[in-house]
Amino acid sequence: MRITFVKKVLASGEPCAKCRDVEERLERSGLMSRIDRVVVADERDETSEGMRLARRHNVDRAPFFIVLSDERTTVYTVYLKFVRDVFGGEPTPGSELEEARDLLRAHPDLDLV
């Protein structure tokens, strides 16, 4: 399995808050060591690798994760879903709710269901 973490740098040069939060959580949980590559999507440079990966995988938000496993590529835009699906573990009530909020962020259509 090969995991790429794509985080964003804003046009201002600052990292996006959500990306920073996700990176801190990866560090705290010890999962950062399981990430093979960290790539930047720089809003100031559409040729940056992260921006190219976003276009290739049809992703329009960051952070996101690209997981290559058994020659199959899966892209995750919801952090907790990525953690649950890739690393396993039972969700807690708190994490379920947070994942639901992230689902809405990644799938804004859902609030109109």
Added chain:
Amino acid sequence: MRGKDFADSPVRTDPREVLEDAFRRFGLERLAISFSGAEDVVLVDMASRIVGRNVPVFSLDTGRLHAETYRFLEAVRERYGIEIEVLSPDAAQLERLVRTKGLFSFYRDGHAECCAVRKIQPLRRKLGELEAWITGQRQDQSVTRTELPVEQVDSAFSMPGRLLTKFNPLAHWRSEDVWAYIREHDVPYNPLHDQGMRSIGCEPCTRAIAAHQHEREGRWWWENDDDKECGLHAQNRIPARAVA
């Protein structure tokens, strides 16, 4: 997880054909229609003509719907002689939200947290029982739906080893098509539509709009649509593409 459209499948744009195909492939036990209490009632009407009173329908009762919507759900249940599975939020999560944030936190903090408790969690619970679901989503409803296919792997709720299929039979219909169907087939509709509400959700988050406004403007109007820090804008040079 990013979804995948069935791009190589024959394109079906007639909602009735999509429904027939969905019921043929998944039957009545593994598939259900999500009914919001708005103009997606046309799906209930179409499906009832295909499978009769056994049409599987569920609806998300957020606890904040208009009284008119609750009455409309009842009217639909009686008109078609069907059961509607009405899903409620988890009581403990809802009580915690209201206790800590109050009853109108969405005006201050945005609607995501409230929707997560009142809609997304019950929806996820229900979809965990199914292999496929049917929505009334259309391409013309918002800028995030312009590439919505009639059938897709549901990237939001699928899990490893357990793919969930999502049908959007009305994807290619415009609002005008839906209302033409409602008039032609004398389908009951939510009376709030007659009050200028084109998109109907929870009472505090829905308002009437003018004819020239997009229906999305009738929902969460106090939130700034431009506040999309997580979007990959590239100084707005990269066209927005939908995440499946």
